[in-house]
Structure formats: structure tokens, C-alpha cells
Amino acid sequence: MKIIHCPKGHGPMAPKEVRKKKTFKGVDIEYKADLFVCPVCGLEAGTVQTAGAVQCAIADSYREKVGLLTSREIKSLRETKGLTQNQLADAMNVGIASVKRWETGLVQSKSMDQALRIALECNTHSDNYTGNRKMNLPRIKLVAVTLERKLGRRLLKVGDKFLFLAKYLWYADMLAFRHLGKGLTGASYAALPYGPQLNNYRDLVKPIKDANGNDAEPLSDEELRIIDKVAKRFPNDEDVYKAAHQEEIWKQLPTGALIPYSRAGELTGI
Ligand SMILES: [Zn+2]
Numbered sequence: 001m002k003i004i005h006c007p008k009g010h011g012p013m014a015p016k017e018v019r020k021k022k023t024f025k026g027v028d029i030e031y032k033a034d035l036f037v038c039p040v041c042g043l044e045a046g047t048v049q050t051a052g053a054v055q056c057a058i059a060d061s062y063r064e065k066v067g068l069l070t071s072r073e074i075k076s077l078r079e080t081k082g083l084t085q086n087q088l089a090d091a092m093n094v095g096i097a098s099v100k101r102w103e104t105g106l107v108q109s110k111s112m113d114q115a116l117r118i119a120l121e122c123n124t125h126s127d128n129y130t131g132n133r134k135m136n137l138p139r140i141k142l143v144a145v146t147l148e149r150k151l152g153r154r155l156l157k158v159g160d161k162f163l164f165l166a167k168y169l170w171y172a173d174m175l176a177f178r179h180l181g182k183g184l185t186g187a188s189y190a191a192l193p194y195g196p197q198l199n200n201y202r203d204l205v206k207p208i209k210d211a212n213g214n215d216a217e218p219l220s221d222e223e224l225r226i227i228d229k230v231a232k233r234f235p236n237d238e239d240v241y242k243a244a245h246q247e248e249i250w251k252q253l254p255t256g257a258l259i260p261y262s263r264a265g266e267l268t269g270i
Helices: 048-066 071-080 085-092 096-103 110-119 125-130 137-151 165-180 201-210 221-233 237-245 261-266
Strands: 014-024 027-037 189-192 195-198
Touching (some): 048 071, 071 096, 085 096, 096 110, 137 165, 137 201, 165 221, 165 237, 165 261, 195 201, 195 237
Antiparallel strands (some): 014 027, 189 195
């Protein structure tokens, strides 16, 4: 391996794995970088080779957070399927250069991610419809109660069919997925005529009301901030109802279809 000397004259620098934080495409990420570090002054330096690896690590960390396939995943899924880069490119109707770039760190668009998943037949359906979480009734209750506290009014009313609560939950779950790579509740949402609604909500009304929020994993500060943002953005039921009905990701889906979390970036109401 190439030896790098500290430019401040402290002699050779040592290769070291360094944990880094960064904001990439508006998302806070953490990644590991193999760098050279001066044992005397702590100065960090990279090489052309490490720069490429660092770019890839940043891209993959970002993809993990926003729910896109990583370079590693694309490559290993392609190899598992026994496809060459050329064959995958043909299957997707793109140039081989695109496949090469995705496998070395260029972040694919959401639509290309969908096309990749189809071509690679990777079944991430359940994740994409539950926001990378397991459906958890106490968590739904906890988020609902937290929303109520921030709004200063009841959402879980007697005889309520979650007409408004579901939209609050939907925005909170989608926003959490967008910023944290993970929803809050693991709930699936269906595009129904009155807007996004908890899938199978009829069967969920009573279990959610009966659930105990204290049984759920407590909300992190980041998650609380997201709920706070939703409550502030939509102070009244009409606000959340109106906004949800203007969302393309609800409008474009046929009645009853599940709304993928991967489209959280397309929300316009928040
Ligand atoms: Zn030094």
C-alpha cells in the first residue's frame, strides 16, 4: 500500500477506519471511511482509491436511509440471479454504463430503483408498504396519543373511523420514512375514496383504541420532532384532510391499492 506522509512533517500516516457524519441530498447520514491519519496531529488524508470508496460509502448510507437499493445490494442481487451487468441493463432497457455507475455509488432515481427491484425480482414489498418496520398496535396508539397531545384535542373519538387520525398518522409515517428511513408505526396505508387510510382500518379501530402506548418502543427525539411538525402543519382536521386529497401519490393509485413508502419524497402537503 502507498505510504502517505503528514504534510506537517510528522512522518508516515497510519491507515484507519474513520466514522464520519454528513448531510447528503438533505439527509443526515453516517458512514465509514478508510483514510490515512497522522498519529501526531490527527490530520486525515485520502487517496484517489479511498476517495472512490468514500463516495460509494456515502451513497450507500444515504440509500439505506431513504429505502433505495445500495450498490452492494444491486451487485449481489444481480450476481445471485446470475446476470451480467449487460443482461441487467438489457432487462431494464438502460445502458450498461448506468448499471456500472449504480454499482459504484451513483444514486439511482426512485423510478429506476423500482425498475431495478422488478428486474432483480427482489421482494421488498412488505418493507415498502410498512416503512421498514413491523406493524405495531401499541406504537400506533402511542403516535396517536402524542398527536392528540400536540394538537390539544382528541383524535380517537367514540365511533370514529379514523377518517382524520389516519391522515395524521400517514403524514407522520411517511415523513419519518423520508427523514429517518423508517416509519413510526409499521402501518400500511391504502388509497381509499376518502383519502389515505390505514389498510383494513375496520379491523383496526378497536385494537388500536384498546392498545396501550406504554407497551411500545418510546419515541426518539427525532420521531417526536416529526410528529410535532405534522401537528403544527395541520392544526385542524380540515387541513390534513385537504392536503392529503391533493397528494399525487394518493390520486394516482387505484382505489384500495397500498401506498408505497418509497414515494414519501413526493409529498407536497408537508
Ligand atoms: Zn501530522
